Amino acid sequence: MTEKTLDPRLAQMIADMLQGNARALARLITIVEQDDHDAHQVLREIGPTGKAHRVGITGPPGAGKSTLVNRLTSCARQNRLRVGVICADPSSPFSGGAVLGDRVRMSQHNLDEGVHIRSMSTRGSLGGLPTTVHGVIELMDASGKDVILVETVGVGQMELDVMQSVDTVVVALVPEAGDDVQAMKAGLMEIADIFVVNKADRPGAESLMVGIRSMLDLVCQGDAWRIPVLATQAENNIGVDDLYQQIWEHRRFSLDSGVFTTRRAGQRYAEFTAALQKMITQEFMQAVAEDPILCACVSRMNAGEVSAYEAAEEVFRIVSQQMR
Ligand SMILES: Nc1nc2c(ncn2[C@@H]2O[C@H](COP(=O)(O)OP(=O)(O)OP(=O)(O)O)[C@@H](O)[C@H]2O)c(=O)[nH]1
Ligand SMILES: [Mg+2]
Numbered sequence: 001m002t003e004k005t006l007d008p009r010l011a012q013m014i015a016d017m018l019q020g021n022a023r024a025l026a027r028l029i030t031i032v033e034q035d036d037h038d039a040h041q042v043l044r045e046i047g048p049t050g051k052a053h054r055v056g057i058t059g060p061p062g063a064g065k066s067t068l069v070n071r072l073t074s075c076a077r078q079n080r081l082r083v084g085v086i087c088a089d090p091s092s093p094f095s096g097g098a099v100l101g102d103r104v105r106m107s108q109h110n111l112d113e114g115v116h117i118r119s120m121s122t123r124g125s126l127g128g129l130p131t132t133v134h135g136v137i138e139l140m141d142a143s144g145k146d147v148i149l150v151e152t153v154g155v156g157q158m159e160l161d162v163m164q165s166v167d168t169v170v171v172a173l174v175p176e177a178g179d180d181v182q183a184m185k186a187g188l189m190e191i192a193d194i195f196v197v198n199k200a201d202r203p204g205a206e207s208l209m210v211g212i213r214s215m216l217d218l219v220c221q222g223d224a225w226r227i228p229v230l231a232t233q234a235e236n237n238i239g240v241d242d243l244y245q246q247i248w249e250h251r252r253f254s255l256d257s258g259v260f261t262t263r264r265a266g267q268r269y270a271e272f273t274a275a276l277q278k279m280i281t282q283e284f285m286q287a288v289a290e291d292p293i294l295c296a297c298v299s300r301m302n303a304g305e306v307s308a309y310e311a312a313e314e315v316f317r318i319v320s321q322q323m324r
Contacts, residue, residue: 006045010038014045017143022116029118032135034278036220039135049141050264052084056163058154058188059172064198065151068243073109075244076147083109084140084148085117088133088162092243108266116140130161131274134267137165160187165267168250170243172196172232173212175204189215192227193250196243200231225253248288288317294318 010031016024032039055072058063069085076083107114118130118136133150140148150166152159163169171192176199195207195212212229228246232239254260288294294315301311 006041007038010041010045017139020113020144022113025116025139026118028139029136030034032139033120033132035132035181043135043138046138046142049138052137052141052145052148053168053247054137054141054148054150054166055247056150056152056166056169056174058152058159058163058169058175058191059196059198061153063172063174063233064232065153065172066218068170068232068240069149069151070109071234071237071240072149072244072247073115075241077109077114078114080114081146082114082144083116084137084143084145085109085115086133086136086140086148086150087117087119088129088150088152089119089121090157092258102113116145128220129158130165131271133162134165134271154188157187160191163191165253166268167263168193168247170194170196170247173208174199175202175208192245193225193227194246195227196232196239197229198232198234200239201233201236205231223257225257225259229241284315284319287322288315291318 013024013031017028018290022175028042033044053322057069057072059065066087069087073083073085109117118140120133120136129152137148138148148166150162152162154160154171158315169191171188171194173195195216197209197212199205209229209231216229230239230243230246232243234240251260254263295307297311297314297318300306301308304312
């Protein structure tokens with residue numbers, strides 16, 4: 001069974017984090033990333049969060065996401081908001097240098113106490129990227145951040161799934177990559193609340209915007225949120241203020257229309273089922289390891305007498321009967 005009393009070492013770290021101690025927050029993030037017993041204790045202890053507005057920024061590699069995040073962080077700081085930044089590195093061999101690049105790009109904020117930057121690697125993450133990123137978001141929220149910016153490279157399903165944990169999704173595209181709207185990953189198109197055509201200083205930006213708008217005209221209907229298509233030049237800090245405004249506009253719309261609450265409830269339900277599935281699996285596997293009858297089922301499968309599916313069915317039937 002899970003331990004209900006909190007480890008005093010963790011309790012102290014949480015108390016320090018709630019006082020605004022950045023080192024304690026960093027250490028707790030490392031713990032939560034392990035997705036183990038301590039991680040669960042920490043997340044249970046901080047309880048339900050949800051004050052901060054969570055913004056996801058995704059798009060193809062090199063679209064300028066980190067540059068945008070850096071600029072958006074400056075906008076939020078000008079408004080005296082505390083910012084958490086999470087850069088999720090999809091452990092691809094190509095992004096090996098990107099994490100370092102992100103740090104360099106964000107370096108102007110490194111000394112600012114109102115900003116906490118974290119680069120996460122999926123390497124070694126047992127719970128999968130979406131689960132661990134969600135835990136890190138919760139910690140940053142509990143530590144008093146007003147806005148949390150989450151950057152992922154929109155290439156794999158796992159990175160797209162991370163965007164299920166945020167309130168506003170910004171999809172950044174660039175004229176040179178995927179200038180044919182039809183060829184873009186359908187997943188990216190479906191999750192956007194705001195489109196940004198970054199590197200608008202380059203040729204082809206206008207036609208990409210036209211392409212996205214005409215595609216949106218086909219799907220947007222009624223009184224739903226009108227997904228804006230914005231041009232930015234993150235490098236030159238052009239158009240970023242407008243993007244910042246649109247993010248808050250989207251929050252206002254979501255709150256007024258009830259979408260915000262529905263979305264948060266959906267996120268909690270997804271988290272709940274993921275946690276429950278994990279617990280059930282653990283409990284079952286432990287039973288299989290300890291119970292002689294169940295061990296015998298596995299041995300018959302190992303000996304090739306029954307198929308893996310048959311063995312699983314048999315184990316499931318026996319354990320379910322025991323649970324009744
Ligand atoms: N021309 C131009 N270059 C830009 C603009 N914004 C960013 N860049 C450059 O594009 C390159 C990639 O920027 P990043 O911000 O690292 O892009 P990213 O999407 O975070 O990249 P990954 O995280 O590696 O996928 C950098 O060299 C930036 O300086 C822009 O508006 N115009
Ligand atoms: Mg980046």
